[in-house]
Amino acid sequence: MRSATLSRRTPQGAPAPHALSDTELVLSGDVPLRDLDPWPLTVATYNIHGAVGTDGRFAPGRIARVLQEIKADVVALQEVPLGGSAQPDVLALLKEETGFFAVEGPTMKSEERRYGNAVLSRYPILAKESIDLSFxxxxxxxxxxxxxxxxxxxxxxxxxxxxxKPAERRAQIKRLLQAFDTDQAPVILMGDVNEWFMWGRTLRWLVSHFEAAPAPRTFPSRLPLFALDRIWISPRQRLLQVHVHRTALARVASDHLPLVAHIAG
Structure with missing residues (x-):
């Protein structure tokens, strides 16, 4: 899947078990799967705001419950506490609660605090690479x-x-588009792009690469005004539907609402 310039690291350890629904089954002790055919695949992106809700409470359990509501197969997370001497490892808790495979991409790293992006997946994650977008x-x-x-x-x-900052985002998108310069497919880009303007240059570049995709409003969670969170897929025709997950719990668990997409095989 990856170009030769990207290194690979395979996650170690098996995911923790979790309660099974009537439509899930366990294959050879692996993570529960809903069936053998993954399509259509449900993916989501969710800025969890450090697991601090709109009420000011640190409550990672609420994030876990929102993920259970979404029932996504793959989730991109932002603003995730990843452990350290001064904070808990929220990703470890979410991995345990969901039973999913998990990989992290810390952007802040100190003895006291590790923090950044993460991916949770119902299916095995074979390799990961962190791309530095610092500006x-x-x-x-x-x-x-x-x-x-x-x-x-x-x-x-x-x-x-x-x-x-706009200049910051432009430099970051240029770097990401270089990473996408490959014939490998499908590629899904998910996350908080922090673009407040509908026709900002960074969005125009992304639309030029991926084609336009639905962009419902996700921020702030109590009364969404801005489409800060986005999902794109290449090839575009595999994107079936995009919607915002709006529940009472999601409105309080984070300052962003989760964005969910369904993808065809």
């Missing part, structure tokens, strides 16, 4: 590039969180 003295940013094996159907997922 000058601005807050460190990055993308997490993961190869996922959906019952022999290879899927490349890039989870990202772009910067707040």
């Amino acid at each position: 000058g003295s601005r807050e460190p940013r990055g993308a997490l590039d993961a190869d996922i094996d959906c019952h022999g159907h290879m899927l490349r997922v890039i989870a990202t969180h772009l910067g707040l």
Whole structure:
């Protein structure tokens, strides 16, 4: 799936078990799968705001419950606490609660605090690569590039969180588009692109590469006004539907609402 310039690292360990629904089954002790055919695949992107809700409470359990509501097969997460001496590892909790495979892409790394992007997947994650999107003295940013094996159907997922300044986002998109310069498909880009303007240059570049995709509003979660969170797929015809997950729990669990898409095989 990946070009030769990208290194690979295979995640270690099996995912934790979780409660099974009537439509799930376990294959050879692996993560529960709803059936042997992964299509249509449900994917989502979710900025979890450090698991701090709109009520100011740190409550990672609410994020886990929102993920259970979504029932996605692959989830890109942003603003994820990844452990350290001064904070818990929220990704570890979400992995345990969902029973999914998980990989991380920290953008802030210190002894006290690790923080950044992550991908959760019902299906095995075969490889990952962190792409540094940092820009000058601005807050460190990055993308997490993961190869996922959906019952022999290879899927490349890039989870990202772009910067707040227009010049910053332009440089970051140029770097990402270089990573997409490959014949490998399908490729899914998901994340918080922080583009407040409908026809900002970064969005025009992405639409030129991926074609236009639905962009419902996701921020702020209580009364969404801006489409900050996006999902694109190449080839475009595989994108069936995009919608925002709006529930009472999702409106309080984070300052962003999850964005969900259904993808054809």
